[in-house]
Amino acid sequence: MLRQVAEGVLIHQSEFCQSNAVVVHGRAGVLVIDPGVLGSELADLADDLRELGQPVVAGFSTHPHWDHLLWHARLGAAPRYGTARCAATVQDLLSDANWQARIAQAIPPDIAGQVPLDLLGLITGLPAGMTQIPWDGPDVRIIEHQAHAPGHAALLIEERGVLIAGDMLSDVLIPMLNLNDTADPIEDYLAALRLLEGAAGDVEVVVPGHGSAGGADQVHARIDQDRAYVHALRDAQVSSDPRVGPSAQDGWDWVAGVHAGQLQRLARRSERDSTPG
Ligand SMILES: [Zn+2]
Numbered sequence: 001m002l003r004q005v006a007e008g009v010l011i012h013q014s015e016f017c018q019s020n021a022v023v024v025h026g027r028a029g030v031l032v033i034d035p036g037v038l039g040s041e042l043a044d045l046a047d048d049l050r051e052l053g054q055p056v057v058a059g060f061s062t063h064p065h066w067d068h069l070l071w072h073a074r075l076g077a078a079p080r081y082g083t084a085r086c087a088a089t090v091q092d093l094l095s096d097a098n099w100q101a102r103i104a105q106a107i108p109p110d111i112a113g114q115v116p117l118d119l120l121g122l123i124t125g126l127p128a129g130m131t132q133i134p135w136d137g138p139d140v141r142i143i144e145h146q147a148h149a150p151g152h153a154a155l156l157i158e159e160r161g162v163l164i165a166g167d168m169l170s171d172v173l174i175p176m177l178n179l180n181d182t183a184d185p186i187e188d189y190l191a192a193l194r195l196l197e198g199a200a201g202d203v204e205v206v207v208p209g210h211g212s213a214g215g216a217d218q219v220h221a222r223i224d225q226d227r228a229y230v231h232a233l234r235d236a237q238v239s240s241d242p243r244v245g246p247s248a249q250d251g252w253d254w255v256a257g258v259h260a261g262q263l264q265r266l267a268r269r270s271e272r273d274s275t276p277g
Helices: 039-053 084-094 098-108 186-200 216-234 253-272
Strands: 003-006 009-013 020-025 031-033 058-059 080-083 125-128 142-145 152-157 162-166 206-209
Touching: 020 039, 020 162, 020 206, 031 039, 080 152, 084 098, 084 125, 084 152, 098 216, 142 186, 162 186, 186 216, 206 216, 216 253
Parallel strands: 031 058, 058 080, 080 125, 162 206
Antiparallel strands: 003 009, 009 020, 020 031, 142 152, 152 162
């Protein structure tokens, strides 16, 4: 089920929202980033790794949204990490006695019951300012920013030319801004794109959290496309983004609703901000 995208870097794409799990080979086992969504897929991934003789030695969640925080007992008990801010956000969620019910509301009904929640979010926050994942394998640089979710991390494996973008740089999903408790979500997003652009120099493969992996030509094209979308959103212009509307890929027509919702919430925010008193 795993497909190699660069030397020692493999991905598995979930049926749910084309979610990408990433496996990185280290010296004594593998690092698993955002392992997947459906219980059966997580179990299959664990079985495949076992067959390859590759124990999981570390896990990482790119950001504190449910579809990036899952795990399966068969993947083992290796330490799982996220940024300090990501882990704090998850802590907050899990401290609510009703967290399972709250998460269940976010899961589409057609896969409800197939998503194992018991090991969700059991991650350790890395010390703020730590710029590498602590593990015995190729350097994995953490590029932390505040677009999409608090403590969101993109990961750069420089010696393999791979950028793992989390929920950015997708060919199917538009930039989804974090509009909760943020002062300037547009600028947060643009700042994150600048960080990715600064890191993207020698990247040959970009792996988004959802959608297709892209080659070298896609890295800057996707950064530009996301930036153009955010500019259009900021200026309340009609977006000609191919991910929204009739040009959206099969099964992604709901993205137009996400776009409309973002426009509406931003309009409400600016109304509120311009109200005197
Ligand atoms: Zn996601």
